[in-house]
Amino acid sequence: MGEDAESPKINHTFLRDYVTEADVISTVEFNQTGDLLATGDKGGRVVIFQRETEEAGEVGDSGEYNVYSTFQSHEPDFDYLKSLEIEEKINKIRWLPQQNAAHFLLSTNDKTVKLWKVSERDKRPEGYNLKDEEGRIKDVSTITSLRVPVLKPTDLMVEVRPRRVFANGHTYHINSISVNSDGETYLSADDLRINMWHLDITDRSFNIVDIKPANMEDLTEVITAAEFHPHHCHLFVYSSSKGTLRLCDMRASALCDRHTKLFEEPEDPGSRSFFSEIISSVSDVKFSHSGRYLLTRDYLTAKVWDLNMDKGPVETYQVHEYLRSKLCSLYENDCIFDKFECVWNSSDSVIMTGAYNSFFRMFDRETGRGVTLEAWRENSKPRAVLRTRRVYTGGKRRRGDVGVDSLDFTKKILHMAWHPEENIIAIAATNNLYIFQDRVNPDAQTQ
Amino acid sequence: MFPKGTKRKFSDSGEEAVCGGGGGGDQGPSAPPAPSPAVARTLSSSYSLQRQSLLDMSLIKLQLCHMLVEPNLCRSVLIANTVRQIQEEMTQDGTWQIMTQALAAAQCPADRLVATEVLCRQTEAAAAAAQAGQSPKPFSVSGLEEGYHSEEVVMDGDAEAEVAMSSLSPVSPQLSSASYLAGPFGMGPCWEDDEEDADCDEDEEEDSEECASEGEDAERHHLRADSRTGEQVFGTFEIKHPAPPPDPALEELFSDVDPSYYDLDTVLTGMQSTPKMGPYDLLESLSSHGPTALSSSATCRSDLNELDHIMEIIVGS
DSSP states (O other), X not given: OOOOOOOSSXXXXXXXXXXXXXXXXXXXXXXXXXXXXXXXXXXXXXXXXXXXXOOTTXXXXXXXXXXXXXXXXXXXXXXXXXXXXXXXXXXXXXXXXXXXXXXXXXXXXSSOEEEEEEEEEEEEEEXXXXXXXXXXXXXXXXXXXXXXXXXEEEEEEEEEEEEEEEOSOOSSOOOEEEEOTTSSEXXXXXXXXXXXXXXXXXXXXXXXXXXXXXXXXXXXXXXXXXXEOSSOTTEEEEEETTSOEEEEETTTOSSTTSOSEEEOOOOOGGGXXXXXXXXXXXXXXXXXXXXXXXXXXXXXXXXXXXXXXXXXXXXXXXXXXXXXXXXXXXXXXXXXXXXXXXXXXXXXXXXXXXXXXXXXXEEETTTOOEEEEEOOTTTXXXXXXXXOBOEEOSSSOOTTOEEGGGOXXXXXXXXXXXXXXXXXXXEEETTEEEEEEOSSSOBOOOO | OOOOOHHHHHHHHHHHHHHOOSSSSOOSOXXXXXXXXXXXXXXXXXXXXXXXXXXXXXXXXXXXXXXXXXXXXXXXXXXXXXXXXXXXXXXXXXXXXHHHHHHXXXXXXXXXXXXXXXXXXXXXXXXXXXXXXXXXXXXXXXXXSXXXXXXXOOOOSSTTOOOOXXXXXXXXXXXXXXXXXXXXXXXXGGGTHHHHHTTOBTTOTTHHHHHHHHHHHXXXXXXXXXXXXXXXXXXXXXXXXXXXXXXXXXXXXXXXXXXXXXXXXXXXXXXXXXXXXXXXXXXXXXXXXXXXXXXXXXXXXXXXXXXXXXXXXXXXX
C-alpha cells in the first residue's frame, strides 16, 4: 500500500499497518545460480524475481532483483472426509537444477506438491500460410504462394505452467521438500512420514520414513524438517520435535525407520524445565554446501553439527538467549512454537537465522561472533548501510539498544535465503521481502 | 507486548521465580528430588502455583483448536508432552490426587463458560485408564484418523484413586450414560463431560456434531450437579463402549431439561461412574468453578478475572 498523505482529520495509520494475511511471505528460495529468487505466500501465490544482468561497462553495481513472474500455485482446498480446509499457504519452494532454457521449481502446501515449468518466450512465428496476422483462417482460394513462417522477436513473456501434481501422498502436513542430487527424485516430509518421489511419476511414491505409532495415543514426537545430502543421493537427514537429528542411508533398507546415525545433544539436567522439550524442538535443518556439516535451529539457539560426530553439536550459537527467562509468556502467546529457518552462506563460513522485532542474526563461524541486523523499512532506505542492532541485556546501555520488553513479537523473521555464490541475502518480514547485498565483499570469501 | 492477564497479577513474582530469573539453564521447576508425599509439602507454593498455571494454560491451548483447519500436530504434541510431564510430576508429588479430590468436592456452578463450538476437533485425549496399582498413564495424543477407542473409567474405592482418563470414542455409546450416572451419585458431574469433550477426533466427520452434543451434555450435567444428592458412591467399575451421544439438535432443544431420567437405565444396570480426573477434567473444572471459591485447593483459580480471561481466549480464537 502506498504512502498516503495523512489527512489532518482522518488518521490512515491503521491502513498503512494493515497487512493482508494472504500477502504474508511463507518461503523464500534462490535457484542454483542465484539469478532467480522465488517467494511463496499464504495466499498460495509464487512470485519469482530475476536479477538484472549487469551491462558491460556500467559502474559496478550488482544487479537488482525485479519481478519476473507471478502465478497462483495452490488454491484453498477442502478435505471432505475430515471436513477440514486445506490451506493454500506455500510451505516450501525448491528449485530444480537447470537442464535447459526453462526453469523448474517445486512448490508445496500442506498436502500437495506441484512441479512448475517457468519458460520464456520472446519470439513468435510470423507468416503463416493458412492464418492471417490476426489468426483468422484465410480463405483457401486467396492463397497463391507458399511461405515459411519466420520467428520474429517479441516482448518477453514468461509462461508458468504446472507440469506435475503430486497429490494424495500425505495424511499430515508437509513441512519440507528436498530435491535429490541425482536430479530425478525428491523427498517430501510431513509430521509423521517421509516420501520419496520420482519427478516424472505422480501416482506413486515410496514411503521411506514412518514414525507413526500403532496407537496414536503413544505419539510423542513428530518430524519437523528433512533434507537430502547435497552430494550423496542415498543420504538424507530429518529432525524431530525432541531435538534429535537422524541421518538415514537409503541403501540400508527400503524403509529407513532405523537411522544410520542419531545426532542428539545430551540434556543438561541442571537446566531442565517444563519448556526444555519445546525449546529443543528443531525447526529447520540444512546441510552445509560441503555436505560435511548440519545446521539446525531450535527456539533459542542455532547449532552446527559435524556429520562425523553424533554426540553433540560442534558449535552452538545463542540467537536470543534473553528470551530464556520469558519462556512462560512466550508459551502463553504461542510464540514458543514459532519455526525459524536457518541458512548457510555459500562458503559455509557464516550462518544466519531470524529472530523477533524484525531482527535477524548472522554468526561468523571462525570468530564465533554474531551480529544483529534489522529488516524494517522505517530504518532502511535503499542502498543504506545496515546498522547493527543490539538487544539490551544488562551492562552499559548504548544508544539504539532495544529492551527485551520492547521487542515486537509479531514481527518475526522466519524465512530467509542466502545466494548460492554471492553475499546476497533475501529476508522475508511478514509481507515484505528485503534483499541485502554485501558491497564490500560481494563474492563469498572465507573471512 | 504480553497480555496482561490474571497470570501476571496472580503470580508475577512466582512466575518470574519459576519461569523467569536470570542465570543459566532453562527457567522452570526442576524435577522434585524424591517422589514422596513429604516432597509435596516442601515444594514452594509459588512453584506449585506456577506449575498449575502452566497446566491450565496447556489444557486451554489443547482445547482451543481451529474450527476449519487442522491444528498444527507438532504444537499439539509438544503441548501434550508438557501436560504429561506436569501430570507425572504432580503424581509423584502426590498433589495430583489432592487436586482432583479438591475439584471433586467443589461446587459446580450452573453456567458453563466453555462454548460448545470451541470443544471440537481435539487431537488428543487423555490416555486410557491405568491398570490398578500403576501410576496414571501419561496424557497422550489420541488417534487423529483412526483409533476410536472405547472408554474405560476405572476408579478405586479409596483416596488413592488412580487418576486417569480414557481416550474417547466419538461413537461412544455408553459415554452419555456414564456421565449421567455421576449425577445422582454426586461425583462432580461438572468435569465428567471432559471425557465427552475430549473425544472430538478431528477425523470424525461428525465432530462438530459430537462437540455440540457434548457441550450440551455438559450443560445438563451442571444442572444436575446442583440437584445432586451429595451422596458419594465408590466402587470399582469399568465402563466400556459408552453410549452414542444424543442428537445435537435435540440437545439444544432440551438443554434445560433435567435429564436425570436417563440415569435410571444405567442405575438399573448397576453400573456406576465416577470419572477420574484427567487433563480435560481439570480444564472443565477450571472453567466451571467460576466465582465459587474452592476451599480445599490453593491451586485452583476462582476469581472472575480468570473467567474473563478464559472467555477472551475463547472469543478471541
